[in-house]
Amino acid sequence: MRSVATLRRFSRLQAHTPLRRRTPMRQRSPKRIVTTPEDRDRLTWLHTLTCCAPGHRDCRPVEVHHNTQDRALGKKRGHDQGMPLCPQAHRDFHAGAGPFRGWTRQERREWQTEKVTVFQALWAVHIGTAGARCD
Numbered sequence: 001m002r003s004v005a006t007l008r009r010f011s012r013l014q015a016h017t018p019l020r021r022r023t024p025m026r027q028r029s030p031k032r033i034v035t036t037p038e039d040r041d042r043l044t045w046l047h048t049l050t051c052c053a054p055g056h057r058d059c060r061p062v063e064v065h066h067n068t069q070d071r072a073l074g075k076k077r078g079h080d081q082g083m084p085l086c087p088q089a090h091r092d093f094h095a096g097a098g099p100f101r102g103w104t105r106q107e108r109r110e111w112q113t114e115k116v117t118v119f120q121a122l123w124a125v126h127i128g129t130a131g132a133r134c135d
Helices: 004-010 037-048 087-095 105-134
Strands: 063-066 082-085
Touching: 037 063, 037 082, 037 105, 063 087, 082 087, 082 105
Parallel strands: none
Antiparallel strands: 063 082
16 A cells, blocks of 8 residues: 555645646526516515415515416516415425415416416506605
């Protein structure tokens, strides 16, 4: 068995030398959508709400679920198509479990579209009242 000193002598690496790649790493495209100040305001507002899933009232914190209908593969919809779901309800929605057990994909999509429409109307009211206070 060789000693540590012998191994160090034959090694090409010096102590505390960072490793270098032989080929450059592939650049990944960003998955997140570019957010505007209005989108950030809308996301902040959605995070102040409680979960809208059946049986999950008053659950916090919430994640913003984006409408998954009519979108390109691997892309998510804009922030105007969001609704608040707690983490458990968000996972249940995508898995068809929990309160969504027994719902078909079409029923989940219809519920999602209905809720997104409701939150879009609430956002318009929120913007209208916030704009009225600022003037």
